[in-house]
Amino acid sequence: MPAGRAVKPARARVVPRRLGSVPYSAAKTRTITTALALFAEHGVGGTSLQMIADAIGVTKAAVYHQFKTKEEIVLAAAELELVKLQAALDSAEAEAGRPRALDALLTKVIDLTVEGRRMVSALHGDPVMVRLLAKHEPFRQLMDRLYCLLTGDRPGTEARVRAALLSAAIRGVVIHPLVMDLDDDTLRSELQRVARRLVHLPD
Amino acid sequence: MPAGRAVKPARARVVPRRLGSVPYSAAKTRTITTALALFAEHGVGGTSLQMIADAIGVTKAAVYHQFKTKEEIVLAAAELELVKLQAALDSAEAEAGRPRALDALLTKVIDLTVEGRRMVSALHGDPVMVRLLAKHEPFRQLMDRLYCLLTGDRPGTEARVRAALLSAAIRGVVIHPLVMDLDDDTLRSELQRVARRLVHLPD
Protein backbone atom coordinates (compact mmCIF):
# COMPACT_ATOMS: atom_id res chain seq x y z
CA MET A 1 0.00 0.00 0.00
CA PRO A 2 1.01 3.59 -0.57
CA ALA A 3 3.05 5.21 2.18
CA GLY A 4 1.11 8.50 2.21
CA ARG A 5 -1.78 10.45 0.75
CA ALA A 6 -1.75 11.83 -2.75
CA VAL A 7 -0.10 15.25 -2.87
CA LYS A 8 -2.66 18.01 -2.70
CA PRO A 9 -2.48 20.60 -5.48
CA ALA A 10 -1.75 24.20 -4.48
CA ARG A 11 -4.57 26.77 -4.43
CA ALA A 12 -7.22 24.08 -4.47
CA ARG A 13 -9.96 26.64 -3.79
CA VAL A 14 -9.52 28.31 -7.15
CA VAL A 15 -11.61 26.47 -9.69
CA PRO A 16 -9.12 25.88 -12.51
CA ARG A 17 -10.14 26.23 -16.10
CA ARG A 18 -8.79 23.10 -17.62
CA LEU A 19 -6.27 23.63 -20.38
CA GLY A 20 -6.99 21.94 -23.67
CA SER A 21 -10.54 21.04 -22.71
CA VAL A 22 -11.91 22.65 -25.88
CA PRO A 23 -10.66 20.89 -29.01
CA TYR A 24 -9.55 22.95 -32.01
CA SER A 25 -10.63 22.64 -35.62
CA ALA A 26 -8.11 21.32 -38.11
CA ALA A 27 -7.52 24.78 -39.55
CA LYS A 28 -6.99 26.24 -36.11
CA THR A 29 -4.56 23.51 -35.13
CA ARG A 30 -2.58 24.09 -38.30
CA THR A 31 -2.35 27.78 -37.52
CA ILE A 32 -1.24 27.17 -33.94
CA THR A 33 1.50 24.68 -34.73
CA THR A 34 2.82 26.84 -37.55
CA ALA A 35 2.82 29.89 -35.32
CA LEU A 36 4.63 28.10 -32.51
CA ALA A 37 7.41 27.01 -34.84
CA LEU A 38 7.81 30.58 -36.08
CA PHE A 39 7.78 31.94 -32.54
CA ALA A 40 10.61 29.59 -31.66
CA GLU A 41 12.63 30.78 -34.62
CA HIS A 42 11.98 34.53 -34.69
CA GLY A 43 10.49 35.27 -31.32
CA VAL A 44 6.91 36.34 -30.74
CA GLY A 45 7.59 40.01 -31.43
CA GLY A 46 9.50 39.11 -34.56
CA THR A 47 6.69 36.99 -35.98
CA SER A 48 3.97 38.87 -37.86
CA LEU A 49 0.60 37.54 -38.92
CA GLN A 50 1.80 37.90 -42.45
CA MET A 51 4.61 35.45 -41.76
CA ILE A 52 2.22 32.99 -40.17
CA ALA A 53 -0.22 33.27 -43.08
CA ASP A 54 2.58 32.84 -45.62
CA ALA A 55 3.92 29.77 -43.82
CA ILE A 56 0.49 28.15 -43.86
CA GLY A 57 -0.15 29.23 -47.44
CA VAL A 58 -3.21 31.42 -46.86
CA THR A 59 -3.84 35.13 -46.43
CA LYS A 60 -3.86 37.18 -43.26
CA ALA A 61 -7.63 37.48 -43.42
CA ALA A 62 -7.99 33.71 -43.24
CA VAL A 63 -5.91 33.64 -40.07
CA TYR A 64 -7.96 36.46 -38.56
CA HIS A 65 -11.07 34.43 -39.27
CA GLN A 66 -9.85 31.84 -36.76
CA PHE A 67 -8.31 34.11 -34.15
CA LYS A 68 -9.52 37.61 -33.42
CA THR A 69 -6.09 38.93 -32.32
CA LYS A 70 -2.46 38.00 -32.42
CA GLU A 71 -2.52 37.60 -28.65
CA GLU A 72 -5.05 34.79 -29.00
CA ILE A 73 -2.71 32.95 -31.30
CA VAL A 74 0.19 33.37 -28.91
CA LEU A 75 -1.83 32.05 -25.99
CA ALA A 76 -3.16 29.11 -27.99
CA ALA A 77 0.38 28.24 -29.06
CA ALA A 78 1.53 28.35 -25.46
CA GLU A 79 -1.34 26.17 -24.31
CA LEU A 80 -0.41 23.56 -26.88
CA GLU A 81 2.74 22.95 -24.85
CA LEU A 82 1.25 23.64 -21.45
CA VAL A 83 -1.34 20.87 -21.66
CA LYS A 84 1.58 18.45 -21.56
CA LEU A 85 2.86 20.01 -18.36
CA GLN A 86 -0.67 19.83 -16.99
CA ALA A 87 -0.84 16.11 -17.65
CA ALA A 88 2.56 15.60 -16.02
CA LEU A 89 1.41 17.46 -12.89
CA ASP A 90 -1.81 15.46 -12.78
CA SER A 91 -0.10 12.11 -12.70
CA ALA A 92 2.66 13.30 -10.35
CA GLU A 93 0.14 14.63 -7.83
CA ALA A 94 -1.69 11.31 -7.99
CA GLU A 95 1.40 9.53 -6.67
CA ALA A 96 1.43 8.48 -3.03
CA GLY A 97 3.83 10.59 -0.96
CA ARG A 98 6.08 13.44 -1.88
CA PRO A 99 9.23 11.47 -2.78
CA ARG A 100 7.33 9.45 -5.35
CA ALA A 101 5.48 12.49 -6.66
CA LEU A 102 8.72 14.44 -7.06
CA ASP A 103 10.38 11.56 -8.84
CA ALA A 104 7.47 11.11 -11.25
CA LEU A 105 7.39 14.83 -11.91
CA LEU A 106 11.09 15.00 -12.69
CA THR A 107 10.93 12.11 -15.11
CA LYS A 108 8.03 13.56 -17.07
CA VAL A 109 9.17 17.17 -17.06
CA ILE A 110 12.63 16.25 -18.29
CA ASP A 111 11.15 14.05 -21.02
CA LEU A 112 8.81 16.84 -22.10
CA THR A 113 11.50 19.48 -22.05
CA VAL A 114 13.97 17.45 -24.08
CA GLU A 115 11.27 16.41 -26.53
CA GLY A 116 10.17 20.01 -27.04
CA ARG A 117 13.60 21.62 -26.77
CA ARG A 118 13.07 23.63 -29.95
CA MET A 119 10.06 25.33 -28.35
CA VAL A 120 11.58 26.05 -24.95
CA SER A 121 13.07 29.40 -25.89
CA ALA A 122 9.78 30.52 -27.43
CA LEU A 123 7.88 29.62 -24.27
CA HIS A 124 10.17 30.60 -21.43
CA GLY A 125 12.77 32.82 -23.03
CA ASP A 126 10.75 35.18 -25.13
CA PRO A 127 9.94 38.39 -23.22
CA VAL A 128 6.62 38.91 -25.00
CA MET A 129 5.49 35.38 -24.17
CA VAL A 130 6.69 35.65 -20.59
CA ARG A 131 4.75 38.87 -20.08
CA LEU A 132 1.63 37.41 -21.60
CA LEU A 133 1.76 34.20 -19.59
CA ALA A 134 2.35 36.14 -16.38
CA LYS A 135 -1.15 37.63 -16.77
CA HIS A 136 -2.64 34.26 -17.75
CA GLU A 137 -4.42 32.66 -14.79
CA PRO A 138 -4.37 29.01 -15.99
CA PHE A 139 -0.64 29.28 -16.58
CA ARG A 140 -0.05 30.75 -13.14
CA GLN A 141 -2.01 27.94 -11.55
CA LEU A 142 0.12 25.40 -13.36
CA MET A 143 3.28 27.10 -12.16
CA ASP A 144 1.97 27.18 -8.60
CA ARG A 145 1.36 23.46 -8.71
CA LEU A 146 4.81 22.86 -10.18
CA TYR A 147 6.61 24.97 -7.60
CA CYS A 148 4.61 23.48 -4.77
CA LEU A 149 5.74 20.01 -5.76
CA LEU A 150 9.32 21.14 -6.22
CA THR A 151 9.73 23.00 -2.94
CA GLY A 152 7.32 21.22 -0.62
CA ASP A 153 5.17 23.11 1.87
CA ARG A 154 6.44 26.27 3.57
CA PRO A 155 9.75 26.36 1.73
CA GLY A 156 12.70 28.26 3.22
CA THR A 157 15.17 30.34 1.25
CA GLU A 158 17.43 27.42 0.48
CA ALA A 159 14.62 25.19 -0.74
CA ARG A 160 13.37 27.93 -3.03
CA VAL A 161 16.79 28.58 -4.48
CA ARG A 162 17.30 24.90 -5.04
CA ALA A 163 13.92 24.47 -6.74
CA ALA A 164 14.54 27.53 -8.89
CA LEU A 165 17.92 26.14 -9.83
CA LEU A 166 16.48 22.77 -10.75
CA SER A 167 13.76 24.14 -13.01
CA ALA A 168 16.02 26.78 -14.53
CA ALA A 169 18.69 24.18 -15.16
CA ILE A 170 16.38 21.76 -16.96
CA ARG A 171 15.01 24.50 -19.20
CA GLY A 172 18.39 26.09 -19.77
CA VAL A 173 20.41 22.99 -20.52
CA VAL A 174 18.30 21.78 -23.43
CA ILE A 175 18.80 25.01 -25.37
CA HIS A 176 22.44 25.47 -24.39
CA PRO A 177 25.00 25.72 -27.22
CA LEU A 178 27.30 23.28 -25.42
CA VAL A 179 24.82 20.43 -25.80
CA MET A 180 23.23 21.41 -29.11
CA ASP A 181 24.91 18.57 -30.97
CA LEU A 182 23.73 15.96 -28.46
CA ASP A 183 20.81 13.82 -29.63
CA ASP A 184 17.61 13.73 -27.59
CA ASP A 185 18.21 10.31 -26.06
CA THR A 186 21.67 11.12 -24.79
CA LEU A 187 20.60 14.49 -23.46
CA ARG A 188 17.58 13.00 -21.72
CA SER A 189 19.44 10.27 -19.88
CA GLU A 190 22.27 12.60 -18.85
CA LEU A 191 19.75 15.11 -17.58
CA GLN A 192 17.74 12.50 -15.68
CA ARG A 193 20.94 11.38 -13.97
CA VAL A 194 22.24 14.78 -12.93
CA ALA A 195 18.79 16.06 -11.92
CA ARG A 196 18.40 13.20 -9.45
CA ARG A 197 21.76 13.95 -7.94
CA LEU A 198 20.74 17.57 -7.60
CA VAL A 199 17.56 16.67 -5.79
CA HIS A 200 19.32 14.40 -3.35
CA LEU A 201 22.23 16.74 -2.80
CA PRO A 202 23.09 16.72 0.94
CA ASP A 203 22.98 20.04 2.78
CA MET B 1 54.57 29.28 -5.81
CA PRO B 2 51.70 28.55 -8.18
CA ALA B 3 51.00 24.90 -8.85
CA GLY B 4 50.55 25.31 -12.63
CA ARG B 5 50.72 27.71 -15.54
CA ALA B 6 48.13 30.34 -16.21
CA VAL B 7 45.20 28.89 -18.14
CA LYS B 8 45.54 29.51 -21.83
CA PRO B 9 42.57 31.21 -23.51
CA ALA B 10 40.77 29.30 -26.23
CA ARG B 11 41.30 30.17 -29.90
CA ALA B 12 44.47 32.15 -29.13
CA ARG B 13 45.29 32.47 -32.82
CA VAL B 14 42.29 34.66 -33.53
CA VAL B 15 43.20 38.24 -32.78
CA PRO B 16 40.34 39.37 -30.61
CA ARG B 17 38.83 42.81 -31.01
CA ARG B 18 38.74 44.01 -27.45
CA LEU B 19 35.30 44.89 -26.13
CA GLY B 20 34.86 48.35 -24.70
CA SER B 21 38.19 49.60 -26.02
CA VAL B 22 36.53 52.61 -27.67
CA PRO B 23 34.90 54.91 -25.10
CA TYR B 24 31.47 56.37 -25.80
CA SER B 25 30.37 60.00 -25.65
CA ALA B 26 28.04 61.02 -22.84
CA ALA B 27 25.06 61.18 -25.19
CA LYS B 28 25.84 57.75 -26.59
CA THR B 29 26.19 56.24 -23.14
CA ARG B 30 22.85 57.71 -22.12
CA THR B 31 21.22 56.17 -25.15
CA ILE B 32 22.76 52.76 -24.53
CA THR B 33 21.83 52.50 -20.87
CA THR B 34 18.30 53.70 -21.56
CA ALA B 35 17.92 51.21 -24.38
CA LEU B 36 19.21 48.32 -22.30
CA ALA B 37 16.67 49.01 -19.57
CA LEU B 38 13.88 49.09 -22.14
CA PHE B 39 15.11 45.89 -23.78
CA ALA B 40 14.97 44.18 -20.39
CA GLU B 41 11.39 45.31 -19.89
CA HIS B 42 9.83 44.93 -23.34
CA GLY B 43 12.29 42.79 -25.22
CA VAL B 44 14.39 43.95 -28.16
CA GLY B 45 11.66 43.41 -30.71
CA GLY B 46 9.17 45.18 -28.51
CA THR B 47 11.32 48.26 -28.08
CA SER B 48 11.07 50.85 -30.84
CA LEU B 49 13.39 53.74 -31.47
CA GLN B 50 10.49 55.99 -30.61
CA MET B 51 10.33 54.44 -27.14
CA ILE B 52 14.05 54.89 -26.63
CA ALA B 53 13.91 58.49 -27.79
CA ASP B 54 10.93 59.23 -25.56
CA ALA B 55 12.63 57.68 -22.53
CA ILE B 56 15.70 59.86 -23.05
CA GLY B 57 13.61 62.91 -23.81
CA VAL B 58 14.80 63.56 -27.38
CA THR B 59 13.52 62.79 -30.87
CA LYS B 60 14.20 59.73 -32.99
CA ALA B 61 16.45 61.79 -35.26
CA ALA B 62 18.73 62.62 -32.34
CA VAL B 63 19.12 58.93 -31.59
CA TYR B 64 19.84 58.16 -35.24
CA HIS B 65 22.58 60.78 -35.16
CA GLN B 66 24.46 58.62 -32.67
CA PHE B 67 23.69 55.20 -34.11
CA LYS B 68 23.08 54.50 -37.75
CA THR B 69 20.75 51.54 -37.14
CA LYS B 70 18.78 49.89 -34.37
CA GLU B 71 21.08 46.91 -34.60
CA GLU B 72 24.02 49.10 -33.59
CA ILE B 73 22.17 50.15 -30.47
CA VAL B 74 21.34 46.57 -29.57
CA LEU B 75 24.96 45.49 -29.97
CA ALA B 76 26.26 48.44 -27.97
CA ALA B 77 23.80 47.67 -25.19
CA ALA B 78 24.94 44.06 -25.14
CA GLU B 79 28.61 45.05 -25.05
CA LEU B 80 27.94 47.23 -22.03
CA GLU B 81 27.29 44.04 -20.09
CA LEU B 82 29.77 41.85 -21.93
CA VAL B 83 32.80 43.95 -21.00
CA LYS B 84 32.19 42.85 -17.43
CA LEU B 85 32.28 39.19 -18.45
CA GLN B 86 35.44 39.94 -20.42
CA ALA B 87 37.13 41.34 -17.33
CA ALA B 88 36.04 38.33 -15.29
CA LEU B 89 37.52 35.97 -17.86
CA ASP B 90 40.76 37.96 -17.98
CA SER B 91 41.41 37.68 -14.28
CA ALA B 92 40.25 34.06 -14.08
CA GLU B 93 42.58 33.02 -16.89
CA ALA B 94 45.45 34.77 -15.13
CA GLU B 95 45.05 32.43 -12.15
CA ALA B 96 47.56 29.61 -11.75
CA GLY B 97 45.99 26.22 -12.48
CA ARG B 98 42.51 25.22 -13.49
CA PRO B 99 40.97 24.74 -10.06
CA ARG B 100 41.89 28.28 -9.03
CA ALA B 101 40.81 29.69 -12.39
CA LEU B 102 37.46 27.95 -12.19
CA ASP B 103 36.89 29.15 -8.66
CA ALA B 104 37.73 32.74 -9.54
CA LEU B 105 35.49 32.59 -12.58
CA LEU B 106 32.54 31.26 -10.60
CA THR B 107 32.83 33.95 -7.97
CA LYS B 108 32.93 36.77 -10.47
CA VAL B 109 30.31 35.44 -12.85
CA ILE B 110 27.82 34.85 -10.05
CA ASP B 111 28.47 38.33 -8.65
CA LEU B 112 27.97 39.87 -12.08
CA THR B 113 24.86 37.86 -12.84
CA VAL B 114 23.16 38.70 -9.54
CA GLU B 115 24.15 42.35 -9.82
CA GLY B 116 22.73 42.59 -13.33
CA ARG B 117 19.79 40.24 -12.83
CA ARG B 118 17.37 42.73 -14.37
CA MET B 119 19.34 42.62 -17.63
CA VAL B 120 19.81 38.86 -17.85
CA SER B 121 16.58 38.17 -19.70
CA ALA B 122 17.33 40.93 -22.22
CA LEU B 123 20.78 39.48 -22.90
CA HIS B 124 20.30 35.73 -22.86
CA GLY B 125 16.56 35.23 -23.09
CA ASP B 126 15.52 37.56 -25.86
CA PRO B 127 15.43 35.74 -29.22
CA VAL B 128 16.39 38.84 -31.21
CA MET B 129 19.39 39.47 -28.99
CA VAL B 130 20.43 35.82 -29.05
CA ARG B 131 20.30 35.74 -32.85
CA LEU B 132 22.29 38.94 -33.12
CA LEU B 133 24.96 37.87 -30.67
CA ALA B 134 25.32 34.51 -32.38
CA LYS B 135 26.63 36.34 -35.47
CA HIS B 136 28.83 38.62 -33.36
CA GLU B 137 32.45 37.43 -33.39
CA PRO B 138 33.66 39.15 -30.18
CA PHE B 139 30.74 37.64 -28.30
CA ARG B 140 31.46 34.18 -29.65
CA GLN B 141 35.07 34.46 -28.61
CA LEU B 142 34.00 35.37 -25.09
CA MET B 143 31.70 32.37 -24.94
CA ASP B 144 34.45 30.11 -26.21
CA ARG B 145 36.72 31.29 -23.44
CA LEU B 146 33.97 30.81 -20.88
CA TYR B 147 33.07 27.30 -22.00
CA CYS B 148 36.72 26.32 -22.24
CA LEU B 149 37.24 27.27 -18.62
CA LEU B 150 34.05 25.54 -17.53
CA THR B 151 34.60 22.23 -19.30
CA GLY B 152 38.36 21.94 -19.46
CA ASP B 153 40.14 20.60 -22.53
CA ARG B 154 38.57 17.88 -24.69
CA PRO B 155 35.35 17.64 -22.70
CA GLY B 156 33.22 14.51 -22.87
CA THR B 157 29.46 14.41 -22.97
CA GLU B 158 29.05 14.47 -19.22
CA ALA B 159 31.40 17.41 -18.73
CA ARG B 160 29.57 19.39 -21.39
CA VAL B 161 26.17 18.68 -19.87
CA ARG B 162 27.46 19.65 -16.47
CA ALA B 163 28.98 22.89 -17.71
CA ALA B 164 25.81 23.73 -19.62
CA LEU B 165 23.79 23.04 -16.52
CA LEU B 166 26.00 25.24 -14.40
CA SER B 167 25.86 28.25 -16.69
CA ALA B 168 22.17 27.79 -17.44
CA ALA B 169 21.42 27.46 -13.76
CA ILE B 170 23.22 30.64 -12.76
CA ARG B 171 21.48 32.66 -15.46
CA GLY B 172 18.13 31.05 -14.88
CA VAL B 173 17.98 31.25 -11.11
CA VAL B 174 18.43 35.01 -10.85
CA ILE B 175 15.37 35.66 -13.01
CA HIS B 176 13.26 32.88 -11.54
CA PRO B 177 9.90 33.83 -9.98
CA LEU B 178 10.63 31.66 -6.93
CA VAL B 179 13.55 33.86 -5.88
CA MET B 180 12.28 37.21 -7.12
CA ASP B 181 11.64 38.48 -3.59
CA LEU B 182 15.15 37.54 -2.39
CA ASP B 183 17.53 40.49 -2.06
CA ASP B 184 20.79 40.49 -4.00
CA ASP B 185 23.03 39.60 -1.03
CA THR B 186 21.00 36.57 -0.01
CA LEU B 187 20.69 35.33 -3.56
CA ARG B 188 24.39 35.78 -4.20
CA SER B 189 25.58 33.84 -1.17
CA GLU B 190 23.06 31.03 -1.72
CA LEU B 191 24.11 30.79 -5.32
CA GLN B 192 27.82 30.79 -4.52
CA ARG B 193 27.24 27.93 -2.09
CA VAL B 194 25.17 25.70 -4.33
CA ALA B 195 27.32 26.39 -7.40
CA ARG B 196 30.40 25.12 -5.59
CA ARG B 197 28.61 21.98 -4.58
CA LEU B 198 27.59 21.50 -8.19
CA VAL B 199 31.16 21.84 -9.42
CA HIS B 200 32.49 19.34 -6.91
CA LEU B 201 29.66 16.87 -7.36
CA PRO B 202 31.13 13.35 -7.41
CA ASP B 203 30.50 11.18 -10.42
Place this chain on the structure above:
DNA sequence: GTCTATAGAATGATAGAC
Protein backbone atom coordinates in the same frame (compact mmCIF):
# COMPACT_ATOMS: atom_id res chain seq x y z
C1' DG C 1 -12.84 29.08 -44.88
C1' DT C 2 -10.71 31.74 -47.98
C1' DC C 3 -10.19 35.66 -50.79
C1' DT C 4 -9.30 41.00 -52.36
C1' DA C 5 -8.92 45.42 -50.75
C1' DT C 6 -8.12 48.73 -47.51
C1' DA C 7 -8.04 51.52 -43.26
C1' DG C 8 -5.17 53.49 -39.70
C1' DA C 9 -1.31 53.37 -36.92
C1' DA C 10 3.51 52.49 -36.06
C1' DT C 11 7.98 51.30 -37.66
C1' DG C 12 13.00 52.11 -39.29
C1' DA C 13 15.37 55.47 -41.50
C1' DT C 14 16.77 60.07 -44.01
C1' DA C 15 17.11 65.22 -45.44
C1' DG C 16 18.10 69.54 -44.11
C1' DA C 17 17.65 73.62 -40.83
C1' DC C 18 19.46 75.51 -36.40
Place this chain on the structure above:
DNA sequence: GTCTATCATTCTATAGAC
Protein backbone atom coordinates in the same frame (compact mmCIF):
# COMPACT_ATOMS: atom_id res chain seq x y z
C1' DG D 1 23.48 67.43 -30.89
C1' DT D 2 19.03 68.33 -31.55
C1' DC D 3 15.13 69.62 -34.11
C1' DT D 4 10.90 69.39 -37.77
C1' DA D 5 9.22 67.08 -41.49
C1' DT D 6 8.87 63.36 -44.32
C1' DC D 7 9.29 58.66 -46.92
C1' DA D 8 8.57 53.99 -47.75
C1' DT D 9 7.40 50.01 -45.49
C1' DT D 10 5.22 47.09 -42.38
C1' DC D 11 2.04 46.08 -38.94
C1' DT D 12 -2.63 44.70 -36.75
C1' DA D 13 -7.13 44.52 -37.87
C1' DT D 14 -11.68 44.95 -40.58
C1' DA D 15 -15.33 44.92 -44.49
C1' DG D 16 -17.47 42.47 -47.74
C1' DA D 17 -17.51 39.12 -51.84
C1' DC D 18 -17.29 34.11 -53.08
